[in-house]
Amino acid sequence: MADRNLIGKETPPGKAEAKVEEMVAFCRAIGDDRWEYVDEAAARKGQWGALVAPPTFPMRFLFDALDPDLFFELDLNLAGIVHAEQEFIYERPIKAGEKFKMIGKVHDVFEKEGRSGTLDFVTFEAKAYEEQTNDLVLTAHMTLISKRIK
Amino acid sequence: MSTIKWNAVKEGECFAAWERGDLGLPLFQAYGEASGDGNPMHTDNEYAQDLGYPSAFAQGMLIMSFVGKYIIDLAGVGNLRRIYSKFKKPTWPGETLRFTATVTKKYEAGGKKLVDLDVRGASTEGEEKIVTEATVVCE
Numbered sequence: 225m226a227d228r229n230l231i232g233k234e235t236p237p238g239k240a241e242a243k244v245e246e247m248v249a250f251c252r253a254i255g256d257d258r259w260e261y262v263d264e265a266a267a268r269k270g271q272w273g274a275l276v277a278p279p280t281f282p283m284r285f286l287f288d289a290l291d292p293d294l295f296f297e298l299d300l301n302l303a304g305i306v307h308a309e310q311e312f313i314y315e316r317p318i319k320a321g322e323k324f325k326m327i328g329k330v331h332d333v334f335e336k337e338g339r340s341g342t343l344d345f346v347t348f349e350a351k352a353y354e355e356q357t358n359d360l361v362l363t364a365h366m367t368l369i370s371k372r373i374k
Numbered sequence: 375m376s377t378i379k380w381n382a383v384k385e386g387e388c389f390a391a392w393e394r395g396d397l398g399l400p401l402f403q404a405y406g407e408a409s410g411d412g413n414p415m416h417t418d419n420e421y422a423q424d425l426g427y428p429s430a431f432a433q434g435m436l437i438m439s440f441v442g443k444y445i446i447d448l449a450g451v452g453n454l455r456r457i458y459s460k461f462k463k464p465t466w467p468g469e470t471l472r473f474t475a476t477v478t479k480k481y482e483a484g485g486k487k488l489v490d491l492d493v494r495g496a497s498t499e500g501e502e503k504i505v506t507e508a509t510v511v512c513e
Contacts, residue, residue, distance in 0.1 A: 246408075253401075253408035254439040255394075260451040272452060279442035279457050283435050284410050303425075307434045311458040317451070365458075 226298050226333045226344040226370070233297075235328035238289035240352065242277055244320045250281050264320070275320035279312055286350045286364055290328035298330070298346055304371035308345070311365040318361060324352040331365055335372075342372040376450030380480075380487045380512040387477045392444045393498070395470040397432060402467075405436040431464035434504070437471065441493055441506050444473045448491070449510035455488070456509040462502050470498045478507075487512045 244264065251261040259266045260276050267275045331349040335342055345367060352362040377389065402416045411433050414421040422430040438459045445454060465471065472495070479490035493506040 250408045253404045254436065254443065255396075256439070256443040256446075258446075258451065276451050278439065278446065279454050280435055280439040284408075288410065307461060309458070309460050310435065310438055311456070313456045314454060317454075 226300060226335070226346050228333045230294070230298060230330045231333055233294060233330050235291040235294050238291060238326040238328070239355075240285040240289035240324045240326050242281070242285070242318050242320055242322045242324075244275060246284055247275055247277050247281060247320055250284055251278055254278065254280075267320075272317065272319055277318040277320070279314075280310075282312065282318065282352065282362055282364060285324075286326070286352070287328075287348070287366070289324075289326040290350060294328060294330065295348070298333070298344075300344060300346065300368070300370040301373050302370075304373075306369045307366070308369045309347075309365070309367035311363075313363040315359070315361050318352075322361075323355040324361065325355055325358070327351050327353070332367075338371075340371065344370045344372055346370065376453060376513070377448045378450075378477075378489055378510065378512055380489075383477055383480060383489055383512065385477050385480050389448055389475045391472050391474045392447070393470055393472045394440050397465060397469055397471070398467040399430060402430065402432055402436065405433055405439075409433070409435060411435065427464070429466060431466050434459075434461040437461070437465055437495060437504050438506070440471065441473060441495055441504060441508075444475065445491065445493060445506075445508050445510065448475060449489075449512075453511045454508065455486075455511060457506060458508070459504050459506040461504055465497070465503050471495050471503060472498055 329349045332347040347367045350364045475493045491508040495504040
């Protein structure tokens with residue numbers, strides 16, 4: 225079962241990068257190929273000076289960049305996990321080529337009795353800081369529900 | 375370019391709906407590859423059926439990506455401050471989703487002109503799939 229004592233526990237810092245080719249591939253896959261997302265030459269002359277990532281793109285690097293030990297410490301039933309909620313809070317958009325320092329944290333843990341047994345709710349937080357300035361760019365929250373094995 | 379203009383936007387205002395079809399395993403496969411979500415329950419019917427689902431189904435984050443596109447169409451690139459989605463029901467191959475947005479709040483904070491949106495995504499049969507709160511910056 226998920227341990228509430230883990231709330232607030234952080235991962236060691238990880239690293240991530242918003243890679244141009246990954247951003248473009250992501251935009252083409254979701255069917256959103258506006259020029260600000262995929263036309264590098266035009267984007268360089270635009271307001272942001274680089275390609276901009278669409279709102280959900282950080283999923284590409286967010287959790288891969290974090291040490292998975294903390295996730296496994298929660299001891300969830302991996303076969304029964306459902307992604308229930310997702311939040312992104314942007315201080316500004318993410319641009320192609322940016323590198324980030326990533327910090328993950330257990331944001332919340334609680335349980336609920338469902339019709340078919342006990343459900344563990346776990347919310348992870350990931351914060352992305354621009355590597356050179358250390359400015360916070362993005363805060364993400366991911367809530368998973370895991371059905372406990374009896 | 376954005377549709378939402380600070381001077382014109384009103385609380386309670388609804389925007390034109392947007393529909394997205396062409397949902398099926400090839401798209402789920404492509405999204406899985408592009409996003410790094412390799413869970414076979416989105417691409418392999420037999421695997422999903424072994425888990426008790428009727429078939430493979432869309433990644434929640436793919437559906438949230440459609441919500442993101444719809445919001446950026448309304449608000450303009452770079453103007454999203456917050457997006458918070460709850461996944462209500464799986465989206466199945468062959469379904470078409472319809473997205474709608476309503477202005478819930480218009481306010482100024484931290485020197486920014488902000489609008490909160492309630493964005494809903496449902497199948498054209500009316501089953502609610504995703505419920506989203508968003509905050510966007512306006513000009």
